[in-house]
Amino acid sequence: xxxxxxxxxxxxxxxxxxxxxxxxxxxxxxxxxxxxxxxxxxxxxxxxxxxxxxxxxxxxxxxxxxxxxxxxxxxxxxxxxxxxxxxxxxxxxxxxxxxxxxxxxxxxxxxxxxxxxxxxxxxxxxxxxxxxxxxxxxxxxxxxxxxxxxxxxxxxxxxxxxxxxxxxxxxxxxxxxxxxxxxxxxxxxxxxxxxxxxxxxxxxxxxxxxxxxxxxxxxxxxxxxxxxxxxxxxxxxxxxxxxxxxxxxxxxxxxxxxxxxxxxxxxxxxxxxxxxxxxxxxxxxxxxxxxxxxxxxxxxxxxxxxxxxxxxxxxxxxxxxxxxxxxxxxxxxxxxxxxxxxxxxxxxxxxxxxxxxxxxxxxxxxxxxxxxxxxxxxxxxxxxxxxxxxxxxxxxxxxxxxxxxxxxxxxxxxxxxxxxxxxxxxxxxxxxxxxxxxxxxxxxxxxxxxxxxxxxxxxxxxxxxxxxxxxxxxxxxxx
Numbered sequence: 432x433x434x435x436x437x438x439x440x441x442x443x444x445x446x447x448x449x450x451x452x453x454x455x456x457x458x459x460x461x462x463x464x465x466x467x468x469x470x471x472x473x474x475x476x477x478x479x480x481x482x483x484x485x486x487x488x489x490x491x492x493x494x495x496x497x498x499x500x501x502x503x504x505x506x507x508x509x510x511x512x513x514x515x516x517x518x519x520x521x522x523x524x525x526x527x528x529x530x531x532x533x534x535x536x537x538x539x540x541x542x543x544x545x546x547x548x549x550x551x552x553x554x555x556x557x558x559x560x561x562x563x564x565x566x567x568x569x570x571x572x573x574x575x576x577x578x579x580x581x582x583x584x585x586x587x588x589x590x591x592x593x594x595x596x597x598x599x600x601x602x603x604x605x606x607x608x609x610x611x612x613x614x615x616x617x618x619x620x621x622x623x624x625x626x627x628x629x630x631x632x633x634x635x636x637x638x639x640x641x642x643x644x645x646x647x648x649x650x651x652x653x654x655x656x657x658x659x660x661x662x663x664x665x666x667x668x669x670x671x672x673x674x675x676x677x678x679x680x681x682x683x684x685x686x687x688x689x690x691x692x693x694x695x696x697x698x699x700x701x702x703x704x705x706x707x708x709x710x711x712x713x714x715x716x717x718x719x720x721x722x723x724x725x726x727x728x729x730x731x732x733x734x735x736x737x738x739x740x741x742x743x744x745x746x747x748x749x750x751x752x753x754x755x756x757x758x759x760x761x762x763x764x765x766x767x768x769x770x771x772x773x774x775x776x777x778x779x780x781x782x783x784x785x786x787x788x789x790x791x792x793x794x795x796x797x798x799x800x801x802x803x804x805x806x807x808x809x810x811x812x813x814x815x816x817x818x819x820x821x822x823x824x825x826x827x828x829x830x831x832x833x834x835x836x837x838x839x840x841x842x843x844x845x846x847x848x849x850x851x852x853x854x855x856x857x858x859x860x861x862x863x864x865x866x867x868x869x870x871x872x873x874x875x876x877x878x879x880x881x882x883x884x885x886x887x888x889x890x891x892x893x894x895x896x897x898x899x900x901x902x903x904x905x906x907x908x909x910x
Contacts, residue, residue, distance in 0.1 A: 442688025444472025449889030476648025495888035512655035517741030520642035530734035589628035612744030718831035718844020798843035847885030
């Protein structure tokens, strides 16, 4: 293991792989060191209920994987990746049996909203149309924008809370709840500044790119990335937990796909005390409680729109949604949590034995909570799909502690690599000109704890790799 490399990447999640691929593309010699026995971080597929039922243990629906400005330049289809696009990206049911669907077509989506039809189009059409001018600035560190006017227009919509935005744009409660469904992916209270930004970006992704997932499991995305990386000469070493930088082969740069808490535990970094103190103050966000089910048939949603959607958001009233997300951050439990569901096998028959199905869901919980939310989640699904519980053949649950064991980056169950509020949205892990570099000129952080944060987009790794090239390989910058 004494071989010399240009750069070494620690961690093989989507960001670590993105960093390694970009550096390898530039002709550098790289290697990935992964502590687990299989690559992918949170993006893995396993049989955890019954034989033949393939479940995505972490990430399940990957809209940012197909929308990523970096990933979409890669020839991943040549390495076995096949995207599946559900008929409807996501849907949101209500207690009266109705549901709203986010179709890829904006006009079709808006037509369901009655009084709010024109407001919906006014809100989303400019963002979808101008997305190519926005994406690099929104998916990177703070910098002078390439298109400042368009970014300012987006910012005026994105900086308010989700609650402020829906009250400004929409009259109907169902329209407001519909937007809350995507905004709540932020894991922030819906009255928090900038929580609207998550709803805007994710809904824009649905309209512009869809919310697809890889055929055969999210792990197929990692397999394709790794296959492409290896085809260029990249190397990966599994079961290699790094506890000391000095254990690694010599390299000009070391890129850590880990969170601040983990990076501070690595020996040999020689970080000064002030940097350690600032990194130690990094805030982690809410956790999740997750369930995978093996089912005898598809989830029997009352509304047809839900049966045709890859993702379903559950939260049946505006008050219920607001109280659910607020309770997570205020030490209160709720029996009616906001629930996210993915139903892959409806569209992908490789996920389960013939005639059988899988389902994936989670709700937000306090960071570090070990409470079992199985009943609350299943009760919420039963409201929209009477008879659901009778379809369950087997289940696998994971609380925040079990998720962190599965992937040490999920600190306290936080799947976003840190709280994504206004103080840590662009200035993560700390406020500095380059969020990817550290006081040690050879050590970088490339995880979702850097801009643009959580999601399977690889942009944190890509941006960190660009910084490495700028700092250490000036002759490659123009390639």
